[in-house]
Amino acid sequence: MKNECSVVRDILPLYIENMVSEETGNFIKEHLEQCPDCSAEFEAMKAGMKADEVGGDFHSKLDEEVLKSMKAARKSLHKKVCRVAVIIAAIAIITCTLLHFFPVYRIFEVGQLSMGNYYSSEQIAKALYIGSASDRREAQAVLRLADKAFNDTQHTRAENEEEYGVLARYATSTDDFGDASFNEHSLELWSAHLDKNEGWIWVYYSSETFNHDGSTACGSWRIPSLWKLERNDSGEWVVVQIREHP
Numbered sequence: 001m002k003n004e005c006s007v008v009r010d011i012l013p014l015y016i017e018n019m020v021s022e023e024t025g026n027f028i029k030e031h032l033e034q035c036p037d038c039s040a041e042f043e044a045m046k047a048g049m050k051a052d053e054v055g056g057d058f059h060s061k062l063d064e065e066v067l068k069s070m071k072a073a074r075k076s077l078h079k080k081v082c083r084v085a086v087i088i089a090a091i092a093i094i095t096c097t098l099l100h101f102f103p104v105y106r107i108f109e110v111g112q113l114s115m116g117n118y119y120s121s122e123q124i125a126k127a128l129y130i131g132s133a134s135d136r137r138e139a140q141a142v143l144r145l146a147d148k149a150f151n152d153t154q155h156t157r158a159e160n161e162e163e164y165g166v167l168a169r170y171a172t173s174t175d176d177f178g179d180a181s182f183n184e185h186s187l188e189l190w191s192a193h194l195d196k197n198e199g200w201i202w203v204y205y206s207s208e209t210f211n212h213d214g215s216t217a218c219g220s221w222r223i224p225s226l227w228k229l230e231r232n233d234s235g236e237w238v239v240v241q242i243r244e245h246p
């Protein structure tokens, strides 16, 4: 191989890619026209580079396909996850709403106390549906009076009965607790079921009365209680009976 041939072959790859100056290009071209060896080498190299290009295209096409299908898979997975999340949220909302109106879990608190059939199943059932909004609204007046009775620690039993009727049992009478100072309580309306002149409400309360020195005089904690209501002559609801497991 001539010295010129070796120089030409070094430059051939650049020549094929059109990356040489015009002068160098002319020099190579001229040489190839005269030198069959270099010309053959040139043809072979060109063919090889083309094959590489085609191979590269094939690979990038394959990569693109894989990438596309991965994207599609991710998209459909995302869709599925979203759909499942929506379903779970819907179930949670429906369950919460149902449990709000039908707090069936209270059967454990009420049912436990009914051992020995203290409450009838009909009475227990009244605790498992909170009742209509209007019944609950009407029952609030009774709860306000009960609230007052719970807070009362300053009157005799007779005075309390005069003031609160059946609810007097929740007041702390000075007959029994002469040193009573103040009361703390919570009172929750569980359910209200009122007919025209008669009705039942379930309430749930805790109550503690303290002496002047801060010690506990008396208390009741977490008591489910069933109150029977009747309309009096002025059309107001009054508690006429209280059922509490002894």
Ligand SMILES: [Zn+2]
Pocket: 004, 005, 006, 008, 031, 035, 037, 038, 039
């Ligand atoms: Zn040559």
